[in-house]
């Protein structure tokens with residue numbers, strides 16, 4: 160068992176020099192591919208023996224599922240997305256124990272952790288543990304369901320052809336999702352906010368509610384084995400403090416505090432909700448402490464800048480992880496993104512208005528495009544600038560100019576669409592943040608296939 164493949168760190172250091180020049184997570188295409196390939200080693204399918212009685216199935220779906228072997232039964236922590244992937248993981252885990260399942264624990268309510276319970280439960284229904292507020296975190300925004308679904312497909316690259324697939328940051332690209340949620344069993348034992356200590360199948364188990372990625376999250380502590388199951392409050396990648404598929408504000412301060420609390424337990428083994436388990440007290444404590452600090456630093460810098468009157472556009476470019484955290488392999492922005500987190504914190508605390516009166520009633524996109532075209536010396540000149548930006552591989556600028564051209568009555572919309580597709584693919588190839596990369600490619604493909612309206616919604 161290893162904490163981390165060694166190559167990713169070297170690649171990352173190489174990439175840092177590059178990243179300074181372009182977007183935060185933009186590097187040479189070849190470097191981006193190698194970095195992502197290295198991250199994929201974090202969820203290659205296997206059963207990891209964490210201790211003599213704890214086994215974690217990695218890579219059977221997007222998340223991890225674990226089995227704790229007790230005297231007269233086993234405990235399952237998290238159950239993957241659906242019964243078929245759960246059954247495959249369970250079969251692999253069964254190599255190590257055939258004792259009956261006494262309990263199932265949901266670390267939080269995200270679908271990739273709760274949908275496969277029936278595959279483990281068998282006929283004798285085990286107790287199912289979850290927090291008291293289980294299920295309140297997600298699904299409340301059903302009204303935004305249609306657009307969230309579309310954006311989810313893009314973020315995870317669900318429709319990408321194999322050549323454009325890499326991974327999902329903390330999960331493999333290809334997962335069997337056909338029976339999503341079909342094996343969910345509602346919890347029958349609710350862990351109160353103050354936590355719970357109990358014994359299951361002869362194993363002492365502690366439940367510690369710890370809001371983070373979701374408000375209903377908890378971590379599980381085995382005091383005898385010194386194993387900590389972190390759920391999705393820790394995995395090997397910068398935390399997804401905001402998901403571009405669209406999420407309500409995640410209370411990042413709670414998240415940071417929850418991870419700091421985990422570090423206090425000084426686990427000898429750390430089992431994340433995604434990515435490889437971590438072996439060794441020093442490694443586990445350092446990772447958790449750094450992770451908590453990284454979240455806190457991004458929050459503090461954002462709040463400070465906010466109180467100085469800076470807006471999210473400026474802060475998204477200014478807020479940085481400090482040097483001593485930037486080179487940590489488990490904080491590389493494969494999944495979460497610092498600039499996205501900054502914007503989420505800003506909006507979470509202050510809402511959409513950046514305080515600048517120019518933003519109270521900004522011009523509508525069509526009028527702005529007309530004025531920008533006039534400023535450029537006419538639509539033709541603006542269009543030439545758009546093409547020049549693409550030719551110079553100034554992809555972000557090409558995208559922004561294409562968005563002006565598409566609004567113009569006399570603009571070449573078809574050309575703008577082509578430029579946008581090419582620019583998106585240029586950005587995608589250089590991107591090592593998996594959600595960004597998947598989103599760029601997916602949107603380019605939708606545009607190319609004519610699946611979006613004339614104004615590209």
Ligand SMILES: [Zn+2]
Pocket residue numbers: 222269271272391432433
């Ligand atoms: Zn998850």
